[in-house]
Amino acid sequence: MAAMLTGCGIATASPHVKPLVPSEPTLINYVDPAMVHGLSTRSLNTGETAGRHVHAIYPAVAEAPLLTEKLRETVTERLDRFTRHDVPAGAFPNPEFNVEWQLAAASPEVLGVRLRIGQSMGSGWSESRTTVWYDREHRRALDSPDLLRDGTALTTLTWLVRRELALRGPLVNPNALRPTPAMFDSIGFNPRGDLVVEFDDEQVGLGVAGRVAVAVPSSTAAPLLSATGLRARRAAVGTATLTSQEDMLAARRDRPAARSYKAGGVDCAKAKCVALTYEDGPGPETGRLLNILGAYRARATFFVLGSNASARPELLRRMRDEGHLVANHSWSHRDLTVLPPAMLTDQLTRAQYAITQAIGQVPTLMRPPYGVTDVQVASIARRLGMSVVRWNVDVEDQRDSNPRTIARRAIAQVKPGSIVLMHAFRGATVDAAPEILRGLAAKGYTFVTVPELYGSRPMEPGRTYDSGAVSTVLEKQSVS
Template sequence: MIARVKGVAALAAALVLGACADQGARQLRTVADVTIVHTVNPSTVPGLTTVTRAEQNDRRHVYASYPEVPGARPLSRALASAVNGRVKPFERDAGRVRRLPGGDVPELNVQWSLTAAAQEVVGVRLVTSQFMGASGGETRETLWYDGVAGMVHPAADLLDGRRGLDGMVRQVRSRIGNEANPGQVTPDPRMFSSIAFNEAGDMVVEFSDYSVAPGSAGRVAVAVPGSAYEPLLSSFGMRARDAALDTQPGLSLGSPTATPAPRGDAARRPLPRTDCVRAKCVALTFDDGPGPHTGRLLDLLADGRARATFFVVGDNAAARTDLLRRAAAAGHEIGNHTQDHRDLSRLPAMQVTSDIQRTEEVVRDVTGRSPKLLRPPYGATNATVGAVAKSLGLAQVMWNVAVADWRQSDARVIADRVVSASRPGSIVVLHDNHKVTVDAVPRIIQRLQAKGYTLATASDLLAARHPQPGGAYRNG
């Protein structure tokens, strides 16, 4: 069966379930789509952290994220290599583009999800979306880790060598839809770069754009029932299938890295709100987390008695619900930075809605409150994004102080630039997934407070302007 959506009614039916279950699809699907890949909640894997690469300038936009699973270092190295293999060629190609029509900027986005995390097997699915004007598309790849052997397997290794590949080619050709060319499905292991399983236990084989069909076909995926694929599995493929379908996920890969406990009772005594009409305020905002350095950042903010706003990416927030909960309990504001960090200004309204709502659900489920603020990735907004934000009751918050902290290796430089550029009512954008940025925070707090500033949340800073849903705000 090939993934398809026809008509407005089908698209509306697909919005919540299709988008939530499959992060990589550009086309939203009907609720009966059997090619939706089963995923594991990353918060069930103790010690899991995320690694994020992000960059934005007038030549390119890059956001790439992948998980680090305790006890699976070879998998982390393989994921880093896979992501680098997408980012480097994109940076090269984007550097050759002078300007895209309409002033658009080339964009690369790498998303991840867990397809298995049980016994001694981990599956990680990467979906890479690339926009380069007229060209672009999605590449799909699933890596499988065998904790017994300490080996990372490409998806084709789930099949029993050439015999398994030949058999799977026959199965796929007999099931693939009219949009694709069955003759283009060959027993090349590279063609079978993404293999996982659905909730019913069927094998889901999905293809990268343009590999077996025109780009207009969207995501091409086939579900193969167990009776057809089980004879084709390798011994590791059987273990991967069992792990993916395990109803009680639990890894046996060694002890997870201990998460440092909050110091003192800072996480239990939220700082009071600030009246920024009377006080001289600056809002420190942190995008793209939570990440490996967010816990230390929360300690530093508590030490400096400073409040901040965290615009979280839904995938990262779902992986680190402990940090999300702790930030909210300490009195920091949680804003919405979308689920996958895609440029919303290029997406249709229903996909914009889905991307925002999925993060809203994560934040609400963990903290008990829905975000009131939205920061569109890259600050890219338009009338469609504004209309969706209005419908969801979200004000858009941009910034007027940016220091490109992802390019810096010196915390003093970051602090100098933030302090020198800040004025009463400034909104500063930083990124808590960079160690050097977190290193700069004590200097930023101390120096701004020495100048009489109070470090407030974005909502407190904007309160006097009575921000309206859908509106875009850059300072107080």
């Protein structure tokens, strides 16, 4: 033990405070999910529920049902815990629950999925981190501590990490660390093969410490690993470098603005036009929805999440090729109005990059999650060249699972120039699509993308639009 503790060279980083040592050792690069055959996404709940903002989506891998089920159970347990809390009277902003996921590693031997689960009950934001592994050879879903050889290895790792934490100062409490699986539920590897342990907010330190993580050099960690752990380390070694913010912005250069190639054939000043919009996808129901829209020769605007777009880029290309418009709905569906400018910009830029890489076009529209916007959101959207789009018809498909009710609500509310809110993840919404299309077509409506509602008037970056008439920039407001 003493020999292992001597000169281990462990380093850490926090994205929220200025690091005291180089941050790179604790950063984990992530695998492009489009490279994993059969990967899609599943939704537990998204939208506004009982005054709460909820976005709970996780990956599903066709060949690994046990991994998918373990991820579902993990997210479900955390979401249930969140919903059991009473919402404080007059809570502002809305309590929020958000799940973001990445592939920590992928090879023919193993898959690793890192979940970052954040929540707020109206003030303060805290995150927990969990990494789940799947051994493809033995078809087993594993918790992070299963990457270690045995209980003795866990005890050794605890001492290694505790010693490093003791150097962190008053924001970190090394005595809070115990050799229990619950405290080591997020273990991964950086591209050099160093073992990275990361902790939940306030698990071993004060909330202001931000993300606390420790990197154990590969040579020190190797004797502690199980056979699956060694395979996981091999999978992570050499993972591609993360794309920088500058590179993501540069990817927009020399790319055309996103536009339906069928635009221009309808004069909405004369025709009765309606813009159907679908958000949160692409997901398991998106292909079926595209089939239905194609059968009725209807076009729509898809506000996609960057995290989902990166998993299913072929569906974005199909949207483009079939005359639909692809637009930005942020990376991971956070309430943008509660984020500092840098994080808000990152949410939009990462999504913009994923969409541009998929379709070769740069989105010019964005829809803020939950329909919540303010002056700062509009300002950053303007700087990124995007108009802010909301809606004036809500079919309430997140509160209703009856396709006929959804369809009747849409048909009754639509007026010329309407922008209709729907959700691409909802099976009931897709089931309602044929009746919506038939009913509106019978009333003489033509289905167009959002910009076509405005004819030759270009939509202005940074301006908020909620129907066929231009509105001024809206103050912070939620209408979802």
